[in-house]
Amino acid sequence: MFSPVLAASSLLFIIVIVGDYLRRSLSSPLNSIPGPWYSRFTSLVLKYNEFTTNRTRYIHQLHLEYGPAVRIAPNELAFASAGAVKEIYCSGGSGYDKTEFYDLFKVYGRRTMFTTLNKDDHARRKRILADRYANTNIVRKPSLDGIADRAASFVKRCIESADQSLDLYVCLHSYAFDCVTHHLFHPYGTDSLQSKYDEDIMRELTFDDSLQNRLVQYYSPTLHLVFGKLLYLFAKPRETPLADDFVLDTSAKTDTTSFTLLNRLNGVGSGPPQPQLDHLDIAAECLDHMAAGIDTTGDGLCFLLWELSQPSSFSFQRRLREELLANPGASFDKLPYLDAVVMEGLRCFPPIPMSLPRHVPRGGRNIDGYVVPEGAVVSCQAYSVQRLDRSVFPDPDTFNPERWLRQEGDAERKRLFFAFANGGRGCVGKHLALAEMKMLLQAVYSRFTTIPDETRMAGSSMEMSDQLISSRPLGQKCLLRFNPIGAADRPV
Secondary structure: OOOHHHHHHHHHHHHHHHHHHHHHHHOOHHHHOOOOHHHHOOOHHHHHHHHOOOHHHHHHHHHHHHOOEEEEEOOEEEEOOHHHHHHHHHOOOOOOOEOHHHHHHOEOOEOOOOOOOOHHHHHHHHHHHHHHHOHHHHOOHHHHHHHHHHHHHHHHHHHHOOOOOEEHHHHHHHHHHHHHHHHHHOOOOOOOOOOHHHHHHHHHHHOOOOHHHHHHHHHOHHHHHHOHHHHOOOOOOOOOHHHHHHHHHHOOOOOOOOOOHHHHHOOOOOOOOOOOOOHHHHHHHHHHHHHHHHHHHHHHHHHHHHHHOOHHHHHHHHHHHHHHHHOOOOOHHHOHHHHHHHHHHHHHOOOOOOOOOEEOOOOOEEEOOEEEOOOOEEEEOHHHHOOOOOOOOOOOOOOOHHHHHOOOOHHHHHHOOOOOOOHHHOOOOHHHHHHHHHHHHHHHHOOEEEEEOOOOOOHHHHOEOOOOOOOOEOOOOOEEEEEEOOHHHOOO
């Protein structure tokens, strides 16, 4: 039977709850920060853009409309200035602590260096493995020889593709896979540029479509538990049995070469005693580095070669080829135009589009002139940091490597370069990634010119599909033609 008292009580309860929510929203100390009106009340618009692989571009549009500081959710702010980058990611050495959003990326239920939340835990893990990613280790002959061998395998694929196009999305991710497993596990690395089985492992990771499933699990564990089987029909969970078998088996090896990460994780090497890791910790760390190394280098090179192959970039491709042919055998780090091409590629197409969220520490902080209370979530994304300030990056959406050759403004450009993040929690694999990218470009453009396969490849396929920790092409393919350089192209 209908009860007027019960109905009135329920209505009053709803009014009190909604009223309290509105009161807190309208009195929030974040209300002074510009942003769309709905960001005061809900994060649903932000979450929608995450689910539709559009978070990075959505936040960038807000920056274009509201400026370098913008409110994107009731308790979340995005920044795009050098000062904010320094405060959030570099203060105190490692910046602010990571948020629970990184729980999305745990491996085997374990926290890796990437997913540790507080600075102390991160520092302990980083002490174990940082020396393996130091430039002094990367440029050792066994390490560079492995990259050179894999670049040669890639060139072989280019030669075999004569008179037809080559799918760079697959081949570049295979190259990145083979390079990173060489660094992690040599002599037990993969050869996916030649081996179909190894390529299948790479495909399992690279073509993964589990983002939406993981987002549901993170934001609503109960919903994920109740509707998990139904969710599977359109948002599959992460399933990588081949990669798991490879990493679990290989990480149990105890005789890897001295420059490898696994060698260090097993407690080998100089330095102070390291905390002991069990086998699953080691495997989780290795799988995390392996997946990251495939996506970042593979995606970054894919977008870069595509851009270099456009008619608007032919002059850049020609100048790169001239530098390489004029300096045969030169070290990849002694070629200024090659460096400029890579820097511009990483500026325009940062491989990790994720905003890198952090919690504001106890007591609150001042960021870009705004007083931000403790516990608020703040972040910067490379896509916007490297575009928004037009006084530093004129015509920011245009690919132009030559901007990096100008002395004027060099310091400011470098201050706003955020492709590898900054501070103590910046990308530990930066030197390895740069070596892989430069050696691949050196091997390719000293032998070939590249053009798009216009008959089979639509430009829309190369729009960014924002997977948070990767920025793969929407169509997951990139068809280019490789034309051998003739004698007329070589310097006299």
